[in-house]
Amino acid sequence: MNKRILFVCALLMVASAPSFAVEKDWFESLKNRGDAETLYRVLHAMPKGGDLHNHLSGAVYSEWWYEIALSQADRGYEYFTKVKIENCRDYGENAFSIAPYFLLFRNIVEAEYHSLNACEKSEYKALRDLDSREKAAWLNSIRLDKPFEGRDEFFQTHWQRLNALVRNPWIQAETLYKNMQAFGEEGLTYLELQVSVGGYQKPDGSPLSSDFVANVLRERLKQPDAIATGVTVRFQIAILRFVPFAEAALRFDYKFVHDNPDLWVAINMVGREDNDKGYPGRFLPTLRELRRQYDGVKLSIHAGEVDEPNAHVRDTLLLGADRIGHGINLITDDELMRQMRHGPYMVEINLISNLLLNYITDYSQHPFPEYLRTGIPVALSTDDRGMWDSTMTDEFFVAVTEFDLSWEEVKLLSRNSLSYSFTEQGQKQALLDKYNKAIQKFENRMAKAVQKSAQTGEIKGLQAMPATRGFVCKQYKLCF
Numbered sequence: 414m415n416k417r418i419l420f421v422c423a424l425l426m427v428a429s430a431p432s433f434a435v436e437k438d439w440f441e442s443l444k445n446r447g448d449a450e451t452l453y454r455v456l457h458a459m460p461k462g463g464d465l466h467n468h469l470s471g472a473v474y475s476e477w478w479y480e481i482a483l484s485q486a487d488r489g490y491e492y493f494t495k496v497k498i499e500n501c502r503d504y505g506e507n508a509f510s511i512a513p514y515f516l517l518f519r520n521i522v523e524a525e526y527h528s529l530n531a532c533e534k535s536e537y538k539a540l541r542d543l544d545s546r547e548k549a550a551w552l553n554s555i556r557l558d559k560p561f562e563g564r565d566e567f568f569q570t571h572w573q574r575l576n577a578l579v580r581n582p583w584i585q586a587e588t589l590y591k592n593m594q595a596f597g598e599e600g601l602t603y604l605e606l607q608v609s610v611g612g613y614q615k616p617d618g619s620p621l622s623s624d625f626v627a628n629v630l631r632e633r634l635k636q637p638d639a640i641a642t643g644v645t646v647r648f649q650i651a652i653l654r655f656v657p658f659a660e661a662a663l664r665f666d667y668k669f670v671h672d673n674p675d676l677w678v679a680i681n682m683v684g685r686e687d688n689d690k691g692y693p694g695r696f697l698p699t700l701r702e703l704r705r706q707y708d709g710v711k712l713s714i715h716a717g718e719v720d721e722p723n724a725h726v727r728d729t730l731l732l733g734a735d736r737i738g739h740g741i742n743l744i745t746d747d748e749l750m751r752q753m754r755h756g757p758y759m760v761e762i763n764l765i766s767n768l769l770l771n772y773i774t775d776y777s778q779h780p781f782p783e784y785l786r787t788g789i790p791v792a793l794s795t796d797d798r799g800m801w802d803s804t805m806t807d808e809f810f811v812a813v814t815e816f817d818l819s820w821e822e823v824k825l826l827s828r829n830s831l832s833y834s835f836t837e838q839g840q841k842q843a844l845l846d847k848y849n850k851a852i853q854k855f856e857n858r859m860a861k862a863v864q865k866s867a868q869t870g871e872i873k874g875l876q877a878m879p880a881t882r883g884f885v886c887k888q889y890k891l892c893f
């Protein structure tokens with residue numbers, strides 16, 4: 414290298430060194446302020462990529478359920494909910510029944526209400542007629558917000574309470590829109606939602622076909638307000654893994670995904686893994702049979718969402734899954750941990766879900782940082798944030814606060830949430846390009862603003878603190 418070039422290089426280094434150092438460290442400076450509120454505001458405003466693990470009927474805040482359920486009167490759906498128990502039956506279907514008798518705030522349609530005897534009718538009240546105390550209790554009945562509530566409350570009562578509400582495709586369509594809007598406002602551009610296309614009913618209780626339901630969802634996505642959210646949606650169909658008819662459901666849904674590639678991309682398997690009837694290996698013969706007939710159906714499957722070590726993650730990869738939901742106990746499988754490093758499979762991390770369902774008792778037990786920092790692909794997701802009363806910003810806030818994430822790690826999580834999505838390649842690239850542009854702009858703006866704030870304390874151009882939800886208020890005292 415000649416002297417002249419050396420001199421120019423030295424000059425360039427001197428000129429760029431100070432601002433480079435500050436810009437690179439802006440996120441560290443931000444964290445070092447120890448100001449949770451400002452960190453939250455930055456994470457809220459930050460472009461975030463997608464949410465790949467999200468159950469549509471679990472993603473709905475209680476007040477949305479209430480408001481949307483009432484709006485369905487126009488379509489002939491009137492809802493009733495159980496507000497008291499008068500011991501009308503001398504036998505009780507136990508808590509594990511599909512229709513447990515001893516369960517308050519179970520929602521039914523008017524046709525079912527009229528089929529009840531006078532005693533049971535007296536236990537129900539029209540949803541629109543609830544007084545303020547009953548309404549507050551109804552809203553709380555589908556939130557996991559008490560210290561004594563956990564896995565059993567979630568798995569054994571929330572879904573059983575929703576009941577009729579999730580059998581109305583127009584409710585699903587409206588909750589879909591509300592989610593697109595809310596996630597869009599948090600800076601997300603992609604949602605891969607788990608939603609069923611079976612079991613839907615007309616107001617009189619007669620069935621609606623899967624194709625009909627799919628069209629209701631499809632049409633909702635075409636409405637201008639949905640398009641205006643800027644959020645791209647794809648669907649997975651979730652199958653309850655431990656029921657006796659799970660193989661039949663898998664056959665039907667697999668074909669459905671194959672036949673509806675415009676929006677449907679994958680099959681998922683859900684339901685508590687501590688019910689051994691849904692063990693992964695059960696589905697290997699059926700999936701092999703289906704792969705002889707159909708192409709193009711991806712699998713993302715819940716696995717390793719358990720307290721004890723087992724081979725569920727390993728066996729689920731053998732099923733053909735490209736993504737693992739939760740993967741908490743992957744950390745107990747040394748050999749698989751080695752194989753997953755820098756590997757093609759991603760683990761969908763649900764930090765808030767895992768805490769509230771007691772798979773960990775505090776974040777020091779969570780394997781997420783070990784996966785992230787040994788090169789196992791991971792992304793953050795919300796699972797059933799309506800029931801946790803939380804947001805995607807909260808997931809990032811928990812991750813950054815509990816594990817001191819670097820800015821590069823934050824961006825990697827968002828990029829993974831797009832690059833491991835199941836949408837078609839062209840769409841995926843467009844989303845990644847959009848994210849890369851948006852995050853570059855955001856970090857440039859934040860780097861300058863944080864640097865300037867060293868004098869004033871105020872980060873200019875940052876939105877005001879958004880309204881926060883129950884989880885982050887209770888756990889981190891961020892109540893706005």
Ligand SMILES: [Zn+2]
Nearest residue numbers: 468715738796
């Ligand atoms: Zn899940």
